[in-house]
Amino acid sequence: xxxxxxxxxxxxxxxxxxxxxxxxVYRRYRSHKDVAGAIKDMVVRGAPAIGVAAAMGxxxxxLRIKAVxxxxxxxxxxxVTGLIASARPTAxxxxxxxxxxxxxxxxxxxxxxxxxxxxLVKEALTMHREDxxxxxxIGRHGGRLLKSGSAVLTHCNAGALATAGYGTALGVIRGxxxxxxxxxxxADETRPFLQGARLTAWELKKxxxxxxxxxxxxxxxxxxxxxxxxxxVGADRIAANGDVANKIGTxxxxxxxxxxxxxxxxxxxxxxxxxxxxxxxxxxxxERDPSEVTHIQKRRIAPKGVGVRNPAFDVxxxxxxxxxxTEKGVVRAPYKKGLKALFK
Ligand code: MRU
Numbered sequence: 001x002x003x004x005x006x007x008x009x010x011x012x013x014x015x016x017x018x019x020x021x022x023x024x025v026y027r028r029y030r031s032h033k034d035v036a037g038a039i040k041d042m043v044v045r046g047a048p049a050i051g052v053a054a055a056m057g058x059x060x061x062x063l064r065i066k067a068v069x070x071x072x073x074x075x076x077x078x079x080v081t082g083l084i085a086s087a088r089p090t091a092x093x094x095x096x097x098x099x100x101x102x103x104x105x106x107x108x109x110x111x112x113x114x115x116x117x118x119x120l121v122k123e124a125l126t127m128h129r130e131d132x133x134x135x136x137x138i139g140r141h142g143g144r145l146l147k148s149g150s151a152v153l154t155h156c157n158a159g160a161l162a163t164a165g166y167g168t169a170l171g172v173i174r175g176x177x178x179x180x181x182x183x184x185x186x187a188d189e190t191r192p193f194l195q196g197a198r199l200t201a202w203e204l205k206k207x208x209x210x211x212x213x214x215x216x217x218x219x220x221x222x223x224x225x226x227x228x229x230x231x232x233v234g235a236d237r238i239a240a241n242g243d244v245a246n247k248i249g250t251x252x253x254x255x256x257x258x259x260x261x262x263x264x265x266x267x268x269x270x271x272x273x274x275x276x277x278x279x280x281x282x283x284x285x286x287e288r289d290p291s292e293v294t295h296i297q298k299r300r301i302a303p304k305g306v307g308v309r310n311p312a313f314d315v316x317x318x319x320x321x322x323x324x325x326t327e328k329g330v331v332r333a334p335y336k337k338g339l340k341a342l343f344k
Pocket of ligand 1: 045046047048091155156157158159162163167168169195233234235236246247248312
């Protein structure tokens with residue numbers, strides 16, 4: 001199995017997701033600046049994977065801080081994490097990971113710089129390990145919701161490539177299969193970055209899971225034909241009221257699912273839940289480069305000079321969400337109460 005993000009000999013290794021499925025290329029990062037660049041450029045993507053990469057980037061940055069005095073070290077570490085935090089705005093896991101790394105420094109006033117550096121590397125490795133364990137739990141809880149012999153529609157890639165391993169939405173599918181259920185997957189292509197076609201189809205095929213690729217505009221047709229039993233997607237940020245920010249096009253799928261009476265599930269770890277953001281309208285939505293829309297794999301498909309919008313995420317209102325599958329179990333409406341209770 002491939003490794004999405006890995007700590008090796010005080011460097012960070014990542015599979016370059018921009019090149020999949022044609023090429024499996026691993027890139028090695030030695031500085032936090034380069035890790036921030038890799039997050040921005042989508043070498044690594046998917047909320048939990050971004051979080052783990054950010055933590056490892058912060059650890060890399062810490063190792064290279066020259067200060068010997070802990071006060072100076074802290075100041076430098078704030079700069080390191082500040083730069084990583086500016087990489088992408090929507091996935092809250094990035095900020096969650098940085099807060100957790102900053103927390104290590106804050107909660108260890110007695111440690112000298114060398115010990116702090118060790119602790120930070122250890123924390124990043126712990127976050128990597130925990131993410132896989134969390135996804136397995138999500139898979140176990142979510143797997144129970146899927147019927148054997150049914151088909152699941154998923155959007156974007158919320159798989160092993162979007163996490164430290166196993167995946168959230170694809171973790172639910174893996175969990176159901178481990179529970180000996182027969183599951184067929186329909187993967188939305190996911191324009192413009194094609195995470196569904198390039199990444200979900202690739203990792204499910206590699207795993208021997210029955211996957212059929214469709215373009216985004218085919219989802220309604222498939223639902224109307226009775227071919228979809230449920231929808232399972234990941235999330236980049238879940239507001240306190242249960243509104244879900246996820247890959248652009250998720251909202252459309254949720255509306256279609258409601259129209260056809262199909263359950264719409266969101267699979268996400270607690271690190272994706274942002275109780276500080278009351279509702280989805282307050283979630284910052286990243287707007288990416290127009291060339292992602294005007295070009296496919298560097299080939300122009302639209303006239304030069306055409307106006308373009310490229311919001312990378314949308315928000316699905318909580319009322320369209322059948323359940324949120326977390327490592328602590330499945331939360332259903334009313335979400336405000338249920339999500340808050342997860343953190344008690
Ligand atoms: O722009 P991306 O590829 O980082 O967006 C990824 C998604 O929207 C995923 O669905 C989400 O991060 C959940 S990943 C487990």
